[in-house]
Amino acid sequence: MRVKRYVVSALPEAVSLIRSELGKDAVILNTKEIKVGGFMGMFRKKKMEVIAAIESNQSNPQAKPQRNPDPQVDAVVEQILQTAQRTATAVMEPPNVQAVSSVPIAEPQKDKIEREQFIIDEIRDLREYMLKLSKQQNNLISMSEHLIALREHLIEQEMELQWIERLIQAISDKESEEKIVFSKEQVWEHAAELLQEWLQPYSGSSISSHVRVVHFVGPTGVGKTTTIAKLAAEQTIKQGRKVGFITSDTYRIAAVDQLRTYANILNVPLEVVFSQMDLPRAFKQLEERELIYMDTAGRNFRSELHVSEVSSLLQTTEANETVLVLSMTGKTKDMSAVANHFCKYGVRKVLFTKLDETSVYGAIFNLIMNFELLPTYMASGQTVPDDIEKFQVDSYVKQLLGSNGL
Ligand SMILES: Nc1nc2c(ncn2[C@@H]2O[C@H](COP(=O)(O)OP(=O)(O)OP(=O)(O)O)[C@@H](O)[C@H]2O)c(=O)[nH]1
Ligand SMILES: [Mg+2]
Numbered sequence: 001m002r003v004k005r006y007v008v009s010a011l012p013e014a015v016s017l018i019r020s021e022l023g024k025d026a027v028i029l030n031t032k033e034i035k036v037g038g039f040m041g042m043f044r045k046k047k048m049e050v051i052a053a054i055e056s057n058q059s060n061p062q063a064k065p066q067r068n069p070d071p072q073v074d075a076v077v078e079q080i081l082q083t084a085q086r087t088a089t090a091v092m093e094p095p096n097v098q099a100v101s102s103v104p105i106a107e108p109q110k111d112k113i114e115r116e117q118f119i120i121d122e123i124r125d126l127r128e129y130m131l132k133l134s135k136q137q138n139n140l141i142s143m144s145e146h147l148i149a150l151r152e153h154l155i156e157q158e159m160e161l162q163w164i165e166r167l168i169q170a171i172s173d174k175e176s177e178e179k180i181v182f183s184k185e186q187v188w189e190h191a192a193e194l195l196q197e198w199l200q201p202y203s204g205s206s207i208s209s210h211v212r213v214v215h216f217v218g219p220t221g222v223g224k225t226t227t228i229a230k231l232a233a234e235q236t237i238k239q240g241r242k243v244g245f246i247t248s249d250t251y252r253i254a255a256v257d258q259l260r261t262y263a264n265i266l267n268v269p270l271e272v273v274f275s276q277m278d279l280p281r282a283f284k285q286l287e288e289r290e291l292i293y294m295d296t297a298g299r300n301f302r303s304e305l306h307v308s309e310v311s312s313l314l315q316t317t318e319a320n321e322t323v324l325v326l327s328m329t330g331k332t333k334d335m336s337a338v339a340n341h342f343c344k345y346g347v348r349k350v351l352f353t354k355l356d357e358t359s360v361y362g363a364i365f366n367l368i369m370n371f372e373l374l375p376t377y378m379a380s381g382q383t384v385p386d387d388i389e390k391f392q393v394d395s396y397v398k399q400l401l402g403s404n405g406l
Contacts, residue, residue: 001053001054001055001056002022002053002054002056003029003051003052003053004018004021004022004051004052004053005049005050005051006018006049006050006051006052007034007036007047007048007049007050008047008048008050009047009048010048011031011048011050013111014028014031014048014050014052015028016114016115016117016118017114018050018052019118019121020114020117020118020121022052022053022054023054024121024125025054025055026052026053026054027052027053027054028050028051028052029051029052029053030049030050030051031048031049031050031051032048032049033046033047033048033049034046034047034048034049035047142172143168143172144175144181144182144187146182146183146184146186146187146188147168147171147172147182147187149184149187150167150168150171150187150188150191151164151168153401153402154167154362154400156360157360157361157362157400157402158332158360158362158363158366159362159365159366159400160362160366160370163365163366163369167191167194167195170190170194171187171190171191171194174190188401191401192397192398192401195365195397195400195401196393196394196397198369199365199368199369199393199396199397200393202368202372202373202374202375203374203375203391203392203393205349205374205375205376206376206377206390207231207321207323207349207376208321210319211319211320211321212290212291212292212318212319212320213292213294213316213318213319213320213321214291214292214293214294214320214321214322214323215294215296215314215320215321215322215323216228216293216294216295216296216322216323216325216351217296217301217310217314217322217323217324217325217342217347218298218301218324218325218326218327218338219298219299219300219301219302219326219327219330219334219338220298220299220300221298221327222298222325222326222327222330222353222354223325223327223353223354223379224295224296224298224325225249225255225258225259225262225295226353226379226382226384227325227351227353227377227379227388228245228259228262228293228295229259229262229266229384229385230379230384230385230386230387230388231293231377231388232245232262232266232268232293233266233384233385234385234388235291236266236267236268237266237385241290241291242288242289242290242291243266243268243289243290243291243292243293244268244269244270244271244286244289244291244292244293245259245262245263245268245269245270245271245292245293245294245295246270246271246272246273246279246282246283246286246292246293246294246295247259247270247271247272247273247294247295247296248272248273248274248294248295248296248297248313249295249296249297249298250272250273250274250297251297251299252297252298255295255297256270256272259295262384269285269286269289271285271286275313276312276313276315279313279316283316283318292318294314296310296313296314297310301338301341301342302334302337302338302341304341304344307341307342307344307345308345311345321349322342322346322347322349323347323349323350323351323376324338324339324342324347324349324350324351324373325350325351325353326338326339326350326351326352326353326367327352327353327354328352328353328354328355328357328358328360328361328363328364329354329357329358330363332362332363332366335363335367336366336367336370336371339367339370339371339373340371343371343373348372348373348374349373349374349375349376350367350368350373350374350375350376351375351376351377351378351379352364352375352377352378352379352391353378353379353380354379354380355378355379355380355399356380356381356387361396361399361400362400364396364400365400375391375396376390376391377389377390377391378390378391378396
């Protein structure tokens, strides 16, 4: 961190100095009024001391990013720059430098140069912004209204921009190949086709039938226990399989009771484990069960420590797999952070809940594509056992594209 002290007459003066010397990312750490000069403690002038700092790894304000040449924008900006420089000179010119005889000439000159520099910097930032805007506009101008509508829709669905741009580009390429402009129906049909094609490699992965132990992990309140009850009901009632429950959720009062209630309704034995050491005993108790669902405590899994804790509990000699449960009411960024941690521990399968509580589905696409996660089920309601179904690419893509499609 680079820290610098400024003694100025007023704060705005310091701000322009800080901006030109330390750059626009600098922060003011402290300001205080001080007195300088004078004679034997008298005639001291009031000044302001400002302490500012900048992270040393921040970009050097002098080293401006390379910009793309755009003659039109350049011409406009050059004009603004010249006008601004003229205005700055006129405004900053002291009314009569000679008349203020006690102030050295160099000071206002220096001040003037700094203020001019500040304005020029501001305008340079404006130029960068205009260039960005003009680039975006150029892209949009070459797009048909239907492609723009598709882009807008996917932005609202919170699909990541990199995937949206890729999709739009792929459809535009098809338009160029066929030398036509697609109708609305064609645009949305191609979008559906491409999205399905991209998601296909990750689809069709239900919870493996040859695996005997399935762990459910995920943040607090996402619906792990409810989901276990839904899946167990399907396995016992529809498939006639012998299911057993283990819970390690002794963290929250009433968590065991919640699963025990479902266990009683479904007539499924339940074992409670307090640590990894209890696991052999629990497995022994459930040895004639064909399928064991293990419930875990919801934790703040944005903390990797909690992820490693739960992962160590899940080490078993049995053939097993772990399913990460994520709720659609969560924020995309938080879901990504959790997924990222679990992926490091080899978790590949994911189950999405609470689809009934949202109409924004882009997060599912982002998570699958960014982390190569394999979606298993989608839960969309609190009713056990009905509100769950296998993840189907085509119905998901329909949800994502919405009724705007076809
Ligand atoms: N709307 C809706 N609610 C759900 C869904 N799945 C679960 N819930 C509700 O979400 C709440 C929490 O569900 P739990 O199953 O206790 O969640 P959990 O992940 O086990 O929670 P912890 O063990 O505390 O981490 C309950 O009120 C459930 O009824 C769903 O798909 N849609
Ligand atoms: Mg639970």
